[in-house]
Amino acid sequence: MNFRDFILLSSVCFVWGLNIVVTRWVVFDAAVPPLFFAAARFLGVALCLLPFLRPIPKDLKTLFLISFFIGSGHFALLFVGLANAEASAAAVVGQMGVPFATLMSMAFLGETIGWRRGLGIMLAFAGVLLIAVDPGSFSISFGLLYIGAAAFVGAVGGILMKRMSPVTALQSQAWIGLFSFAPLFVVSALLERGQVGSYISGGWWVWIATAFAVVGVSIFGHGGFYHLIKKYDISLLSPLTLMTPIWGVVLSIVLLNEAITPQLILGSAISLGGVLIIALRPNKTLPDAGVVKKLGSGGS
Template identity: 80%
Template sequence: MGIKDFSLLFTVCFVWGLNIVITRWVVFDAAVPPIFFAAIRFLGVAVLLIPFLRPIPEDIKTLFLISFFIGAGHFALLFVGLANAEASAASVVSQLAVPFSTLMSMAFLGETIGWRRGIGIMLAFAGVLLIAVDPASFTVSFGLLYIAGAAFIGSVGGILMKRMKPVSAMQMQVWIALFSFAPLFVVSAFLEQGQWTTYVAGGWLVWVATAFAVVGVSIFGHGAFYHLIKKYDISLLSPLTLMTPIWGVVLSIVLLNDAITPQLILGAVVSLGGVLVIALRPNRTMPEASMGEKIGSGGS
């Protein structure tokens, strides 16, 4: 990979990692209701990418299901989780999408795994348990359970994507956004309060965060990543995308003053080590599984 393309991938991973931190700030510090913020993000993507709606995909029913798993369902759980868990831990736990995708491909696509990937899957889950479980009280972090759920749902969407005819990156983005923003607004109306008031009160910082999520993450990040996928093998790109959780941890410590604990460090090393093993030995039936939900959602 040339220095230009590596710099592009480095930037994409930085943007994705920073987005976890920014979203945590929006839904926790600025107290914007998380499901509402997810709806606003998808609305922005749908509006900006309207030109990519046509031609209408042939398998629109499957795309609608994908939109729930990779769009509305995934982001609702992810943002609720970020409202209740530190960004540093969430950055690592979100990587469960990789072992989940591998397990899904085994169950539904007939993929077989060797002992190395089996160990990688066990390490990924063991590291997350180290992070999520409080050893003093043996309680599990409420927010990180939502993050894990988001990773699982995103993996289901990845399997569904395997079953439909390919569409362009931007077209996938706009249809997922179109199918996602209205249901999220409805759910937010029933479960959350003071949405618009809180969002407007957040001022320009919240609005900039929204623009960053829409333009920087969903459009630039996703578009650039698809450009790289067309040029390079998944087996090369997949391990390098582990820069994303590393950036997430570093930036959450620097910008949000997340605590650095031995438990977090050990859990991150174990879990990301397991993810790396899986990424280095990608699926045969679903090579993109190691990318997790990034394939459909443009990162977090």
């Protein structure tokens, strides 16, 4: 990989990591209801990417189903999780989509794994368990359960997207945005209160955060990463995307003043080490399932 493309990939991973921190600030510090913020994000994506709705994809029914897993379902769980868990831990737990995709390939597509990937899966889960469990009370973080569920749902969507007819990154984003914002607004109206008032009272920073999620993450992040996918093998790109959770942890400590604990450091090292092992020996049946999930959800 040449230096210019490495800088581009590093910038994309930085934007994805920063997005976790920004979203945590919006749904926790600014107290914007998470489902409403997810709906506003997808509405912005749909409006900005209207030209990419054409030509209409052939397999629109499958894309509608994918929109639930990668779009509304994934982001509803993710944003609710971020409202109840620190961004640093969420950045690591969100990477569970990689071992989840591998396990689903085994269960439904006949993928076989060797001892190295098996070890990677066990390490990934063990590290997350170390981060999520409070050793004093043996209770599990409520928010991180949602983050883990979001990773699972996103992995399902990634596998479904891999099996449908190819569409460009921005075209898939346009349709996912179109299919996702209305259901999220409906669910928000049923479960949340004071959405519009909270969003408006958040002021310019919340509006800037929304613009960043739409333009920075969905357009720049996806466009840049899709450009790299066309030039380089997945086996090279996938391990390097682990810069995303590292940036997420660093930025959450710097910008949100989150505490860095030995438990977080050790759990992150174990979990991301396991994810790296899996990424270095990718699925044979769906070699880019984890990367496709990133294209659908913006790396979360």
